[in-house]
């Protein structure tokens with residue numbers, strides 16, 4: 001389990017997360033939802049260690065969380081120029097058999113240069129890289145962004161196949177991808193996790209969210 005106590009994070013002197021507390025159990029998929037700028041990416045960056053919190057404690061199995069346990073799919077993916085998809089995957093796992101196995105689902109042209117890939121294909125390649133690392137914690141920042149319906153289905157299947165041995169945190173702006181894939185939805189609001197919804201509360205959460213949005217966007 002990942003346990004977070006009173007996390008404070010600042011960016012250039014601005015407080016982004018404050019007194020954030022939460023628990024993320026293994027074997028569960030945890031969705032993080034929040035408006036643009038709520039701090040979702042900052043939160044994942046802090047877990048991975050890209051950002052040093054100004055206060056608080058992050059533990060995994062009761063020890064300080066280390067990035068050696070984590071693979072992180074960032075919102076934007078960066079690739080070396082002039083390499084093929086297959087060469088990229090070899091950076092994570094030398095065994096090409098493993099690549100081929102995953103690629104039966106993703107169907108990427110692994111012998112082609114990555115610069116010839118579409119946005120969705122690059123996202124799938126990055127995701128394959130994350131999966132090949134075979135770490136116990138997966139941080140997936142907007143993994144469904146840019147994916148077509150079929151690929152979304154594939155990712156959903158993969159998440160559900162591997163989740164029993166992993167702790168998975170993912171962000172998405174598409175509510176259905178959260179309700180379809182997650183066991184819990186953590187709402188990031190007012191700089192902290194303000195509310196946690198279990199699967200049986202998702203419908204109530206959805207109704208509440210739509211009501212709030214309706215009120216917020218009603219003409220004055």
Ligand SMILES: Nc1ncnc2c1ncn2[C@@H]1O[C@H](COP(=O)(O)OP(=O)(O)OP(=O)(O)O)[C@@H](O)[C@H]1O
Nearest residue numbers: 011012014016034035036037038039040041042043
């Ligand atoms: N490097 C940075 N320097 C200064 N401010 C930053 C930096 N990174 C993020 N922020 C600020 O932190 C806040 C949270 O940003 P973050 O990207 O974590 O939000 P988010 O919930 O992931 O947003 P989105 O849904 O738009 O991706 C924003 O106000 C943003 O401007």
